[in-house]
Amino acid sequence: MIDFLQMIVNGIAVGSSYALMGLAMVIIYKTSEVPNFAQGEMALVTTYFTFMLLHTFGLTMANAFISALVFSFFLGCLLEFTVLRRAKEPNILGMIVITIGLEMVLLGFVSWKFGADPKVMPFPISPYDSVSIGDVFISSLELLTLVVALFLMIVLFLFFKFSKLGMAMKATQQNNTAARLMGISTNRMNMMTWGISSLVGCTAGLLIAPVTMQPYMMWDPLLKGFAAAVMGGMTSLPGAVFGAYILGITENLFGGYVSIEFKSVVAFMIIIFVLCIKPSGLFARHYVKKV
């Protein structure tokens, strides 16, 4: 029983970082219908930028992390402004190719600049401290990730539901032309979305970095986060978080009881299975397409 609880807690802990990446992808997809494969590498760039601030320029941690958040926001805006907005015929395949291209550019740049060897990211909380709740252990970094993920989910949910900016972003996705006619600058909305999404993704990067920091560190969280977002329906923020936790927990239970070797495969099997039953995810309303 303790084993079982421990596995679930581990699953939730892993799921939190997937949830952050999932949230970041959902925000962009919600507004511009772009599945953003560059999300992970945007976070990677910010993480290495923070590392550089701390390591080379010797900033204090508080300053470095705050400038990282600002930097990530502007990085997102910049990418949208310089690349995505220039797309001629934005269809889904084109967008996927563009974001994969961006991903490769950013990944190549980071590994060129910093080399492929693992780095040690200074962080206020050591990844080896842990907290015990009853007989179950969770590392304090994972606890922090969990809190951040839930906090961001609630904040973003409220943001999209009640704030004027959030409503404008939602309007942009649902009907671009109508939104523009209502006086919403849809271009600016898209840019802001990329900024906010990059900021959310960057928190994931910063929270993963103390455990492992090398140029490929964001691939797994990105793919799992994407899978979680798809499972939740790609447009639903709580859906993405819920999907991430389901993935994390089943992954760990499968690893514990069935086979540790195929642990990382099971997430994608679940995804394919869920998509067979509900083609647009668990939490999204299925829009009927017209000719």
Add this chain to the structure above:
Amino acid sequence: MDMKRHYYEDVQLFSSGVIVFWFAVLMVFLATFPFFFKNYFVYVANYIAINIIVVIGLNILVGYTGLISLGHAGFFAIGAYGTIIFMTKWSLPFLLALPLAALVAALFGFLLGLPALRLEGPYLTIATLGFGLTITQVIGKLELFGGRQGLHAPELLIGPWHLDTDRSFYYLVMIITVILTIFARNLTKTRVGRAFIAIRDADLAAETMGVNLVLYKTLAFAISAFYAGVAGGLYAFVLRFIEPEIFSLMMSIMFLAMVVVGGLGSIMGSIVGAGLLSWLDLQLRNILSLPYVGKWLETLSASYFSITGVSNIQFILFGLIMVLIMLFEPLGIFGIWIRTKKYWKTWPF
């Protein structure tokens, strides 16, 4: 301009005598190629030809049918491992093992096509991507497939010929490539090909016109997987040693990049795209030994970047190519060709 007045003008293989002539020239060139060039270039030609096969197959899926796949490295791996295992475990001859392995890949393609019937956009992307990753993981973990150690390709005997050099292997690869290219070209002109294109343009409209979506979508996946399987089987003998790490997500991405750079929905484009990017890929693997830029990059990396990561310039370049092609010429090199042709045909106007 090109006005087609008769159905047979549309389906014929060569639309004019000029094209027959150039086709013959190309065939002669391909047949005599190994006599004129160094061994390394023959190896490059094999590598390119194999990529051409995959990319044509992927283009049938992505460019003609409008479905997305980021899992083609999976089919490629099935072809490679299947061929070697059929040859070593069942001791089948190569010419039987290769189509058999490709058929296994096609079967997996069919199975992946089933969920794809209801999926589109990001949902389909993640499903195919997951498939590709799963295949690599499973192959890496099972003993039958050699696990992490990988597998060695057996000796390649076809009838009386022993194909143990790049030169002798070249003819096998080229014959298969030419056959599969012509097949793909003809396929796109038939009822099946038109059904694919109709599905790409509007699948609901196609369905109301009587195109069986279940049949044609799974068929597109199966054909595409078959091509990837054949190419994988050949690739195993180019490398002579295969391990799971080769068939990574990056490989699937590269295939997609070749399709996009060459031009969606164009066989000629696929050939050019695959050729260009595979050649670039081989050149950039040892980027520091390139003439002119190598030295400059070395000093640049040493002073501002890290010298260990210099090979990653390859990623930057490929990424840039993908982004720029999508931004400025969504139809890729084929689109540029079409525009150039139109410009000269209508020149003074």
